[in-house]
Amino acid sequence: MSTLLITAGRLIDPANNIDQIGDLYIKDHRIISRFNRPSDFSAEHTIDAKDHIVCPGLIDLSAHLREPGQTQKATILSETTAALKSGITTLCCPPDSLPINDTPAVTEFILDKVEHAKAATVLPVGALTQGLEGTKLSAMVALQKAGCIAFSNSQNPIKNTLVLRRSLEYAASHDLCVIIRPEDPWLQNQGCIHEGFQASRFGLQGIPKASEIIAIQQSLTLCELTGCRIHFTQLSCHESVALIKAAKQKKLPVTADVAMHHLFFTESALNTFDSTLHVRPPFRTEYDKQGLIEGLKTGVIDAICSAHQPHDADAKLGAFPSTEPGISALETLLPLVLKLVTEHDLSLSQSIAFITQNAAAILNLKEGNLSIGSIADICIFNPEQRWAVNEQNWLSQGRNTPFWGQTLQGKTTQVIKSGTVITS
Amino acid sequence: MTKPDSLQFNSNHQLQHLLSIEGLNQALLTEIMDNAESFASLANQPVKKYPILRGKTIVNLFFENSTRTRTTFELAAKRLSADVINMNIATSATSKGESLLDTIRNLEAMHVDMFVIRHALSGAAHFIAQNVAPGISVINAGDGNHAHPTQALLDMFTIRRHKKDFSSLRVAIIGDILHSRVARSQIQALSILGAKEIRVIAPKTLLPVEVTSLGVTVSHNLEEGLQDIDVVIMLRLQKERMSGALLPSESEYFSNFGLTPEKLAIAKPDAIVMHPGPINRGVEIASEVADGPQSVILQQVSYGIAIRMAIMSLIMQASDRQPS
Missing domain, CATH: 3.40.50.1370 (Aspartate/ornithine carbamoyltransferase)
Structure with missing residues (x-):
């Protein structure tokens, strides 16, 4: 199809400061007009988006796909399809696949699978150090040429501060963005829960907030030294927000995101040794949760990611400390954005920005907006439609969500990927 | 759930x-x-x-x-x-x-x-x-x-056989609370049975960070902590934790937190001494106390x-x- 008309939807495009009901015109995979019908336009296909919201396709800064290496948990096909049908048109996958994405061959393998899946666009994040071992730098420039968008040591923080410094220096010389999930490995100490009252009560090894705070302080000091662009991902502490705020005031090149579920859960939810709530960083206190929400409201935290980590059932069956951390979160991203609006006094446009425009800005992506001339990656959703999180509706291979069996509000109805209509 | x-x-x-x-x-x-x-x-x-x-x-x-x-x-x-x-x-x-x-x-x-x-x-x-x-x-x-839980219940049973009324009791639990399932269950049982005070005595490295959320008072000093105590519960200190980042050495631990006859004398004269076993003589408890008249350790078994x-x-x- 070469022309597409989306009529009467509420167009929300934070990048262009648009929140208004109207039509959107697409021709040859690109957005050619908003609100005003171009003189020579005749629609070959029309979508009636009345009572629906039409926004840029969502961008997820962190979604594990598990392929190569852990296809018992998920595949590139299963997860990019689940993403696309949930409105996510672009996602970044961390480098901790098996083998680790530290050579162009792995990047190419991933992108080849992505191309065949014909679903969401995947922007691989390359390993910052070889094998994520924190000792030798990976070939970042070659990885970038192969398609890596940024570099990270993912869930394996670099222990050696000299190696961390060199990594940041090297990345900075090539203007590459480094993504850090801040965690001091010594203080993390194989913990599985926030070091708070539940850890005391259940005798579970806690992860203190100091683990995250020290890691951020260390990285910020090295950011100042090296000038490297750093994106901090999945913050969990109130104090972390204050550190990022101060760094931004100092004009350091830093950005930050928070994982969506950290805006809804605290350690109190862990009343039952429920392994679906085993996440890293752990759910912390109400004070921390409020701090993260405040960070979003004040713009200190730029974006929200799903931190999608699909697991096979076995990974979550066992005594709590022996289960694997993470939540399958692609499909709940949009409903939770809507929940953010109703529960935390954020406007819909503001909330959508966290998973479109703002996420794009962090990685200098051209996606994430409805600008004239841009590739048509669009999410159309019904904000009122309720849907049950169950076998019938779930697409990800990982069913490890705390919302299983619940009803959520907000359903993607159509997604436009590069001008092609996909019905959810 | x-x-x-x-x-x-x-x-x-x-x-x-x-x-x-x-x-x-x-x-x-x-x-x-x-x-x-x-x-x-x-x-x-x-x-x-x-x-x-x-x-x-x-x-x-x-x-x-x-x-x-x-x-x-x-x-x-x-x-x-x-x-x-x-x-x-x-x-x-x-x-x-x-x-x-x-x-x-x-x-x-x-x-x-x-x-x-x-x-x-x-x-x-x-x-x-x-x-x-x-x-x-x-x-x-x-x-x-x-x-x-069964250890805590037998400990409560032992206490009841010697002390009858829980509501007037001050109980001290001494040692590695952080790694102790026994201590957690004892604290819960003592709370439910209405003990007057549950006091945990240990260095900070052996206490959960939010230990007071369990409903206990805290002391880092054995001499101070033993005052007015009716029941003294010693916990076992695992060998691998005796020297390293949690504690400097066995002897330093014993000199600060080991229960000797002199230290026990600070507690009430009719205080009983308990231990879930197995005991480390000379590490958390002196033999004179473990085998002494106030010890009820074998009754526990x-x-x-x-x-x-x-x-x-x-x-x-x-x-x-x-x-x-």
Whole structure:
């Protein structure tokens, strides 16, 4: 199809400061007009988006796909399809696949699978150090040429501060963005829960907030030294927000995101040794949760990611400390954005920005907006439609969500990927 | 999802599993202790066997080594006429890669009525209770640093035999609270029974960060902490924790937190001294105290059998009355 008309939807495009009901015109995979019908336009296909919201396709800064290496948990096909049908048109996958994405061959393998899946666009994040071992730098420039968008040591923080410094220096010389999930490995100490009252009560090894705070302080000091662009991902502490705020005031090149579920859960939810709530960083206190929400409201935290980590059932069956951390979160991203609006006094446009425009800005992506001339990656959703999180509706291979069996509000109805209509 | 406390009860509000002291009420703890009292008094008779659990199969499933707890569970089950199988999994199937759930499924297939489980990870007993077939009961014989409810109950029983009224008691728990499932269960039991004060005494490295949320007062000094104390509970200090980042050395620990006759003299004159065992003489407790007149350590062991008999018979009655 070469022309597409989306009529009467509420167009929300934070990048262009648009929140208004109207039509959107697409021709040859690109957005050619908003609100005003171009003189020579005749629609070959029309979508009636009345009572629906039409926004840029969502961008997820962190979604594990598990392929190569852990296809018992998920595949590139299963997860990019689940993403696309949930409105996510672009996602970044961390480098901790098996083998680790530290050579162009792995990047190419991933992108080849992505191309065949014909679903969401995947922007691989390359390993910052070889094998994520924190000792030798990976070939970042070659990885970038192969398609890596940024570099990270993912869930394996670099222990050696000299190696961390060199990594940041090297990345900075090539203007590459480094993504850090801040965690001091010594203080993390194989913990599985926030070091708070539940850890005391259940005798579970806690992860203190100091683990995250020290890691951020260390990285910020090295950011100042090296000038490297750093994106901090999945913050969990109130104090972390204050550190990022101060760094931004100092004009350091830093950005930050928070994982969506950290805006809804605290350690109190862990009343039952429920392994679906085993996440890293752990759910912390109400004070921390409020701090993260405040960070979003004040713009200190730029974006929200799903931190999608699909697991096979076995990974979550066992005594709590022996289960694997993470939540399958692609499909709940949009409903939770809507929940953010109703529960935390954020406007819909503001909330959508966290998973479109703002996420794009962090990685200098051209996606994430409805600008004239841009590739048509669009999410159309019904904000009122309720849907049950169950076998019938779930697409990800990982069913490890705390919302299983619940009803959520907000359903993607159509997604436009590069001008092609996909019905959810 | 079931709350840990509600998981323990069947639809008739009877105790189906004993996983944690948390969620039990004073009446139930008292009932268990009262029943244990009658079992304890029968222990001196020539024939020690009762037919309460005849035809029942109990598996002692120990993923961690234990002598005292496993033996007293075995004796308790045998005195109730149950068939008992001891499985030491530390040297068995899981070392061949079998998952916890698969081990349980295999044993279930052998029509077991009750599992007594010890495991190195907190939450293991809850996990098993959530996943066993209906009608099978689980008794937690210690999971990680989380809970050891039968130990706490036998400790309460021991205290009651010496002190009667909990509401006037100040109890000190001394040592490695952080890694102690015994301490967590004792604290919960003492709270439920209405102890006047529960005081934990340890260096900060051996205390959970939010220990006061458990309802205790805290002291880092043994001399100060022992004042006005009626019951002194010493905890075992694991060998691997004696020197390293938690503590400088055995001798430094003993000089600060070891219970000597001089230190014990600070507590009330009629204070009793308890220890869940096995004791490290000269590390947390001096031999003169462990073997002294105020020590009730060996009574704890023999009461352990009576308490475990009381718990097993109570749970088995509940599962028999459970509508199928």
